[in-house]
Amino acid sequence: MTEPTGFYQQEGYDFMAAAFEVHTEMGHGFLEEVYHESLELELSQRGIPFVSKPKLPLFYKGQPLKKQYEADLIVVGEIVVELKAVKALLPEHEAKLINYLRATQKRAGYLVNFGSFPKLEWKRFVL
Numbered sequence: 521m522t523e524p525t526g527f528y529q530q531e532g533y534d535f536m537a538a539a540f541e542v543h544t545e546m547g548h549g550f551l552e553e554v555y556h557e558s559l560e561l562e563l564s565q566r567g568i569p570f571v572s573k574p575k576l577p578l579f580y581k582g583q584p585l586k587k588q589y590e591a592d593l594i595v596v597g598e599i600v601v602e603l604k605a606v607k608a609l610l611p612e613h614e615a616k617l618i619n620y621l622r623a624t625q626k627r628a629g630y631l632v633n634f635g636s637f638p639k640l641e642w643k644r645f646v647l
Contacts (some may be wrong), residue, residue: 527628527646531568531596536642538562539632543640552605555634556592559603564597570595576623593621600630605635609643621647 544557556572563570576589593601602617615630621629626647634639 528596528598531599532534532601532628532630533534534566534568534627535563535595535599535630536632537567538566539642540640541582543634546634548605548635548637550605550634555605556603558595558640559593563593568595571597574603577619578623583626589623591619592625594624598626599630600624600626601632603628604631604633606633607635609636609641614643615646618647621645 522566539559542555542562546555546558560570560572571594573590573592575593576591578585578587591600594605595601600617600620601622602613604613606613609631611632617629617631621627629647631643631645631647644646
């Protein structure tokens with residue numbers, strides 16, 4: 521996806537700075553839940569607003585479904601975040617984040633993988 525300018529770029533930089541700090545402090549090898557909780561603490565310390573595990577409603581032809589998605593985080597009310605702790609990101613991880621963006625009608629999303637070695641793996645998506 522080509523990235524238009526704007527769409528919460530500064531907020532995205534601020535979020536990623538927090539993610540890099542968690543990666544620096546924790547390294548790789550923990551479960552996703554450990555990184556999730558650590559990132560919540562880091563975001564709080566930096567004063568970056570977020571909602572953890574928000575329920576995302578789904579619709580079929582305008583009708584709400586009983587099934588809902590649950591994103592890992594929504595940062596500053598507009599950035600959908602999907603966290604992973606896997607060896608490498610796969611196309612299905614990207615598809616999941618894109619579905620979250622469509623479900624929420626948000627424009628920006630981050631897919632962050634704490635499990636890759638030696639670097640933090642991440643991708644920004646803009647719809």
